[in-house]
Amino acid sequence: MNVPHEIGLLVEEMQRLGSKNANGQTSVKFGVLFNDDRCANIFEALVGTLRAAKKKKVVDFQGELLLQGVHDNVEIVLLQD
Template identity: 80%
Template sequence: MNVDHEVKLLVREIQRLGSKNDDGQTSVKFGVLFNDDQCANIFEALVGTLKAAKRKKIVRFEAELLLQGVHDNVDIILLQE
């Protein structure tokens, strides 16, 4: 699948599941994204899509590698709506 297309889908899912933080940016916890049934059906490799979006400076998160359980409370912040 096309990485740019997957990143666009990721942005849409973050907007659907997230909420605005104090800076007015949309934010969602990694655990919320990872455990959402709709996201599970869309993304074969959610972590890989997140890493691609981070490289493109579309999202920001404070971890090199996101692991389910360990990083469930890490905020994924949408930098580009």
């Protein structure tokens, strides 16, 4: 897995699906990302890509691990455009 490439794709998809929050940052709910057909085709392991992006301070979200269903309403914020 090419992590920098995957994170770049994640940023593109977040910009496509997300909206600007009160701070002017792009944010998208985990459920929207997870359930999007295009994202499902791009990311083999969306949760792993999100964790790697969080570790590199590209995105931020509450908690360590996001699970489909349970965390669908968790906001993922893009820290870098």
